[in-house]
Structure formats: structure tokens, C-alpha cells
Amino acid sequence: MKTIAIAAVLAIGVFGAGAAGASEALAKSSGCLGCHALDTTKKVGPGFKTIATANKGKADAEATISAKIISAKGHPKVKAGDDDVKTMTKWILTL
Ligand code: HEC
Incomplete structure (x- = not known):
């Protein structure tokens, strides 16, 4: 049982890092990192x-910012698709 629990934690950890890495790559290929560190x-x-710090605890931040x-409107036009913008916004708010 213990082994399974540890394996699950490791799997989540690896998956989590992978997802963040993918979002970062997306931000890079979408040109976001040219304007944002x-x-x-x-x-x-x-x-x-x-x-992320400025929006901590704001439940509607993800929806408002991605929209x-x-x-x-209020943000330069980006070349990323809508879903990609949502993915990146979600990730940015976790930083
Ligand atoms: C041409 C420069 C430029 C590019 C490219 C750019 N941004 Fe921005 N971004 C800004 C500026 C300037 C602001 C501050 C003004 C504002 O809040 O909209 C900003 C603000 C933001 C904010 C905070 C918005 C808020 O309401 O607090 C997020 C999140 C963000 N950008 C994400 C992205 C993502 C994701 C991309 C790539 C798809 C991207 N930006 C590409 C210039 C840029």
C-alpha cells in the first residue's frame, strides 16, 4: 500500500512539473516571454x-484575465489560440 501511495505522489509530481514545463514552452513559443519575465x-x-501575487485569492482572476x-482589450494582441491563452493564464496564476 505504502509503495502505491509513494508511486502516486511521484507520478503527480512528475506530471505537475511536466505540465508547468509545457506551459512555459507554450509561453515561449507564443511570444509571451518577449514581454514578460x-x-x-x-x-x-x-x-x-x-x-500571480497580485491576483492571489481572486476567484475570477483566471476567467477575467484570459478574456x-x-x-x-487592455492587453496587446497575442498570436496564441484561445485554449492556449486559458492554459497559460491558469499556469501563470500558480507561479
Ligand atoms: C507586446 C508585449 C506583450 C506580449 C507579447 C504579451 N504581453 Fe501580457 N502584458 C503586456 C503588458 C504591457 C501587460 C500589462 C497591461 C495589462 O495588464 O494588460 C500585460 C499583462 C499580462 C497579464 C496580466 C493581466 C492582468 O489583467 O493582470 C497576463 C496574465 C499576461 N499579460 C499574459 C500574457 C500571455 C499569456 C502572453 C502570450 C500569449 C502575453 N501576455 C503576451 C504585454 C505583453
Whole structure:
């Protein structure tokens, strides 16, 4: 039993890191990282970590921010698809 539990934890850990890595790769290939740093460094836009901190505890942040980016109102137009923007927004808010 114990072995199974440990294996499950490891699997989640690996999967989690994989998902974050995939989101980061997506942000890179979508050109987001040209304007945003992953940490709190300000480039053209605020660092992703700064954005995550600013939105901690806001239940509607994910929906509001992805809608803002997708509609390109108040955010520069991006070349990523709607689903990709949602995936990245979700990930950014966990940083
Ligand atoms: C041309 C530069 C530029 C590019 C490219 C860019 N951003 Fe931004 N981003 C900004 C600026 C400037 C802001 C700050 C103004 C604002 O809040 O919209 C911002 C803000 C944000 C915010 C915070 C919005 C909020 O309401 O707090 C998120 C999240 C974000 N960007 C994600 C992304 C993602 C994901 C991509 C790639 C698909 C991306 N950005 C590409 C310039 C850019």
C-alpha cells in the first residue's frame, strides 16, 4: 500500500512539473516571454510571478484575465489560440 501511495505522489509530481514545463514552452513559443519575465522582473509587461501575487485569492482572476488577453482589450494582441491563452493564464496564476 505504502509503495502505491509513494508511486502516486511521484507520478503527480512528475506530471505537475511536466505540465508547468509545457506551459512555459507554450509561453515561449507564443511570444509571451518577449514581454514578460517568469519572475518579478518587469519587461514590457509585469513579470508572471508579480501577476500571480497580485491576483492571489481572486476567484475570477483566471476567467477575467484570459478574456482580457483573448479579446486583446487592455492587453496587446497575442498570436496564441484561445485554449492556449486559458492554459497559460491558469499556469501563470500558480507561479
Ligand atoms: C507586446 C508585449 C506583450 C506580449 C507579447 C504579451 N504581453 Fe501580457 N502584458 C503586456 C503588458 C504591457 C501587460 C500589462 C497591461 C495589462 O495588464 O494588460 C500585460 C499583462 C499580462 C497579464 C496580466 C493581466 C492582468 O489583467 O493582470 C497576463 C496574465 C499576461 N499579460 C499574459 C500574457 C500571455 C499569456 C502572453 C502570450 C500569449 C502575453 N501576455 C503576451 C504585454 C505583453
